[in-house]
Amino acid sequence: MKQILCIALAIIFYSCEQNQKNVTKDIEKEIIVESEVPEYFLLRPEVEKAYGYSHAVKIGNSIKISGAVSMNNEGNPTAIGDLEQQMKNCYADLEKVLNHYGCTFDDVVVENIFTTDMPAFLQVSGYRNEIYKNQFPTGSWLGVKELAIPEFMIEIELEVHKSK
CATH class of the missing domain: 3.30.1330.40 (RutC-like)
Incomplete structure (x- = not known):
């Protein structure tokens, strides 16, 4: 039972980590850097x-x-x-x-x-x-x-x- 619980938590953790990486990539794509010329x-x-x-x-x-x-x-x-x-x-x-x-x-x-x-x-x-x-x-x-x-x-x- 402990092994199943550990495996389930590992899958959930991995899934959350992947979602965070995807969100970060999406945000990075949306950022547009404007040139600030004086x-x-x-x-x-x-x-x-x-x-x-x-x-x-x-x-x-x-x-x-x-x-x-x-x-x-x-x-x-x-x-x-x-x-x-x-x-x-x-x-x-x-x-x-x-x-x-x-x-x-x-x-x-x-x-x-x-x-x-x-x-x-x-x-x-x-x-x-x-x-x-x-x-x-x-x-x-x-x-x-x-x-x-x-x-x-x-x-x-x-x-x-x-x-x-």
């Missing part, structure tokens, strides 16, 4: 080439956006001494990049803000409520000694997840 975007091509960076790169559903600062199309600082206006100018540029990829601020999952004047930023940070109407992304606010050009008081970088 798509680069330059907001101000001449400025970005001169400084050696791309304003954004999209790979798959992820988009990384370089820190936006308050500058004109020639790369000169704008709203000098006015942190609130510089912040608004940053968000205006970031919106242009998001629009290029068919995204909005609702698609932002990470926002990092760098500022040379944290107390002033904290006073005007409520403006972000006009940008993020549904939810806020994760991120960090960092007080820094300086940014790329002395007149820049704030820089905002984003990470985006674009749903298909």
